[in-house]
Amino acid sequence: MTSPAESAAPGVLVVVGDLLEDIVVWATEPIRAATDSAAQVFRARGGSAANVAAHAASRTPTRFIGRVGDDAAGRTLEAALAASGAEVRVQRDGRTGAVVLIVAPDGERTMFPDRAAAAELHEVDTGWLDGAAWLHVPSYGLEHEPMRSEVRRLIGLARGRGARVSLDASSTGLLDGLGVERVLGWYAELRPDVLLANETEAEVLGVAGGGPVAASVARRLVVKHGPHPTEVFDDGVLVERVPVAPVDGVRDLTGAGDAFAAGYLAAAIGGADATAACLAGHAAAASVITSPGAGSPA
Template structure:
């Protein structure tokens, strides 16, 4: 079973219908759906391998609804409950690029996870959003170290250039060194910021396996800093929203790796999973609520 530790929040997705006009109205469609990088990975992996989600939601109706929706995807959900449930507003421009306004609220309040929650687990994955601040930072580091001590493979997604800048590159590298993940995922911008886009010593120091995604350009896999695979991406027609594409890639890649597939096959599995979310708002398996039509 795969365990994913991360955020479960509501996404408010805004599809701009024209270039954003600052200071006045911009025509748009607005959707509300289940989100959170960790929840996205769990939901998208659940159809490929048994999956458990670990996180925190508010003591409110929104938290209960999000848990129920995630469970409907086949995910086993274990959450702490405190405070209010978080939300993220995602502004998606006409080219599909996103600007995000996160209010993680309860999602960032995960604290002292019961080690029993990773009993029977064969892989643990975490988006780096969980490293933003305490108490979740300390809880996540402790849980991932427990996984490593048990011999469970651990993967970490760099998540966001804004997050990396907020933590500080040296601080992020120190946290990663403490966690010692087996696999690290990064997109092109994150890899460049971390100095690992071309592999080498910096990539090798981050994790034994580093997977760098370059959008429509070939994905690259580095082992101990050496390039071992460059895998082309099949063109995807009708791209409208990049939200969750990286989460979907991680879900496909990890599920393939857990089946024992090699780096190239895992990348291809990640590409296929990512392609499945590029034409819809967010990654929720349930139809997103189109606020314009409600």
Template sequence: MLAVLGDLVEDVVVWPAGPVEPGTDTPARIFRRRGGSAANVAAAVAGLGAPVRFLGRVGDDATGRALTAELAGRGVDVRVQRRGSTGAVVVLVDPGGERTMLPDRGAAAELDDADPAWVRGVALLHLPAYGLLADPCAGSARALAARVRDDGGAVSVDASSAAPLRTYGVRRFLDGLAALAPAHLLANADEAGLLGLPDSAPDGTVVVVKDGPRPARVYLPGTGTAVQVAAVPVPAVRDTTGAGDAFAAGYLAAITRGADPAAAAADGHATAARVLHGPGAAGA
């Protein structure tokens, strides 16, 4: 089974009608959606028909109950702690589809003393970097990753976002990555440039660098060269929110079926293409 550890939050997706004007009003369409990188990946994996488990923490509140019910309704095995207040992310999306996120992770960042039974039977544990940048959640992620590896499973990591990585510290993140020894590392072009990928990746790690509508680059360990995997053409992009998570879902679901990384990246592109038309991670 594939498990994904990290955030389950409410996304408040804002489509302004035009440029946001400071100090006054800008008409907008506003959508409330299930969000959180880890939850998006889990939902998309379930949508592909693969068994998947979500691990995290939500608030003991109506929002947390609604979000976990929505995720379970998509076929995800949901394992959560319920304390604190459920997090939220305001997502501003420009007319070209580019999104800017203002996150308050809330309870998601406070996952602690996670039950080791959560990863029983897990062959691959996926960790978006959001959950690796601050304790107590980061400590829980590391502990469960160690349990999965001890049981013969593997770990994958998504670099998630350049700004938090920069704030956390590149060297510090890379040192933590070496300790996790991921079998797969996903990053977009900005994150890869910041981290110095693929050269800085731990030995034995497959590195996948996404680059929007351009081909993804798949670096196999020990080769030093990239396999180019073309993206799926999308005529009109309205909202890129969740596209990276959908790519991760398609890629990881294929890996758990035994696909090679290049074929898995093609599946990642196909899954990502499905979420670019609607608000938030809709369709993921």
């Protein structure tokens, strides 16, 4: 039987958050401190929320809400996201943000974000939520004011319209920087229908094995374990372990979690159960981890 977390009425997946430029540095040899290290450098449209919207747009009607600078970079990123098929609604002011990503030869990455205008999202036109069946927000949206308060307002408005809500834990650095207890308090207050986290994020939050804390922060917790089975907890109780198909040639994990979110949410909106939604997420994630940045190879 389909659970409440997958029973949203047909409508639009609305994703709120960052639209940024990714500057992706692929180290082609072990990184040597304080001197040169050989690398390839790529530039691409990025931002966690924008990545989710771009991957979801080919699967379900999708709208992105965010803020970019009133500059050429912002206009270029907006056009690139719209080209994915997503409906793009952005505020424009200030300077467009960017993220530098250093990707080691084993595919693991270190990120240096400068969100700039993205973190200034506020006073969103409530009409931008029209038709929303599901609202998804990466936790990056909780990092700074005024965006934090605006995200909370939008979640309340979406809920009032009958939309489901999901959050992504986003980053261990973000969680530690904000304070784990503080973040857990926000999650418990917002009580998303689905909380997505990778293994290390779940460990930092203290919800890796489910239990009372997991039950307090989300109706459903989805914990990704890289190439190992994804675990699904409903009200803190393990209900599914979904195997991950092997992927050859893994080179860059940038955006894998965002792609998983897109596949999972698009399937859930369509009525898929937890297993099918996770499998859709795995397939979407597999499409990005062999190429630079968060996009699928052309």
